[in-house]
Amino acid sequence: MLEILKTLCTMDGTSGHEDKIREYIIAHLPADCEHRTDALGNLIVFKKGKQEAKNKVMLAAHMDEVGVIVTHIDEKGYLKFTTVGGITPAVLAGRCVRFENGTVGVLGIKPIHLTDKGDEGNLPDTDKMYIDIGADTREEAEAKVALGDVAVFNEEFITLGENKVCSKALDDRMGCLALLTLLNEEIAADAYFVFTVQEEIGLRGAGTAAFQVAPDFCIVLEGTTAADLPDADGVKKVCIQGNGAAVSFMDRSTLYPPKLYKRAWELAKENNIPVQTKTMVAGGNDAGAIHKAGAGVQVLTVNVPCRYIHSGSSVADLRDYDSLLQLVRLLIGELAGV
Numbered sequence: 001m002l003e004i005l006k007t008l009c010t011m012d013g014t015s016g017h018e019d020k021i022r023e024y025i026i027a028h029l030p031a032d033c034e035h036r037t038d039a040l041g042n043l044i045v046f047k048k049g050k051q052e053a054k055n056k057v058m059l060a061a062h063m064d065e066v067g068v069i070v071t072h073i074d075e076k077g078y079l080k081f082t083t084v085g086g087i088t089p090a091v092l093a094g095r096c097v098r099f100e101n102g103t104v105g106v107l108g109i110k111p112i113h114l115t116d117k118g119d120e121g122n123l124p125d126t127d128k129m130y131i132d133i134g135a136d137t138r139e140e141a142e143a144k145v146a147l148g149d150v151a152v153f154n155e156e157f158i159t160l161g162e163n164k165v166c167s168k169a170l171d172d173r174m175g176c177l178a179l180l181t182l183l184n185e186e187i188a189a190d191a192y193f194v195f196t197v198q199e200e201i202g203l204r205g206a207g208t209a210a211f212q213v214a215p216d217f218c219i220v221l222e223g224t225t226a227a228d229l230p231d232a233d234g235v236k237k238v239c240i241q242g243n244g245a246a247v248s249f250m251d252r253s254t255l256y257p258p259k260l261y262k263r264a265w266e267l268a269k270e271n272n273i274p275v276q277t278k279t280m281v282a283g284g285n286d287a288g289a290i291h292k293a294g295a296g297v298q299v300l301t302v303n304v305p306c307r308y309i310h311s312g313s314s315v316a317d318l319r320d321y322d323s324l325l326q327l328v329r330l331l332i333g334e335l336a337g338v
Helices: 002-010 019-027 138-142 170-183 204-213 258-270 318-336
Strands: 034-037 043-047 057-062 067-073 079-084 096-099 104-108 130-132 150-153 158-160 164-167 191-196 217-225 245-247 275-277 298-307 314-317
Touching (some): 002 019, 019 043, 170 191, 170 217, 170 298, 258 318
Antiparallel strands (some): 034 043, 158 164
């Protein structure tokens, strides 16, 4: 499992560039699954379960990750950029990024001795940053990188302590791993598994996928912010690593059906699965587009708490991933009506 997660996380896959992730997943699908790729690049997989489903169930996880895209190359070979997805300047300054062709660059900012007095502690906006790929001229830079090229954080996948992993793209390659794991085992009922595209730039793939599948219910498998840090109190912790998967009752894109939220908790309690509430109404995920697709879909999101999300060094706890997997296994049969 860990080696598959490492492979998924270390591959490049910014929004609109999910091809490598999709190809890897297709190569690891069991032979008894039907699959197709739609016009946007969503991978839609159907798997037969132990019983025929009374209700159509869809599971979704997004393949894309945050990154940067080149918008200008100056005469000295520096690259200007904008972000693909929500990335704060604090996690960009001084980090290395890697382009799809292997070119590596450093995200640079004005040095401290040139910073205006009073601004020493303030990080500049991304429009004041640049990418240094070691070029001395525009022509030299253009031989390696073009406008519209995208890059991801150039970070290693490492383990921390006994139960944690650190990597880019844990959001949402852990969700992709969970779907792939379920596809390679026996499930309670027939279900559709959707690996979506372009979640990070506005939930764009999920709505079209849900329109095609037209499910009655959907379970979204996600990574969400864990702010269980020394300077966060109460609700601002959002969720706590090691306490199990986080089940959402509301975020900025979805108000989840109370009956589904309550039933998820009941199933977890009945089966001794550790779960927790995502306490802060913030963020959003593919559920925001899925629940409005077609005639409407009842949705539930189950999250892996992730520290330092949307950075090159996100941290997740594998015990929370196990909790998510256990709960989702039960939810498939529950929502399918078997």
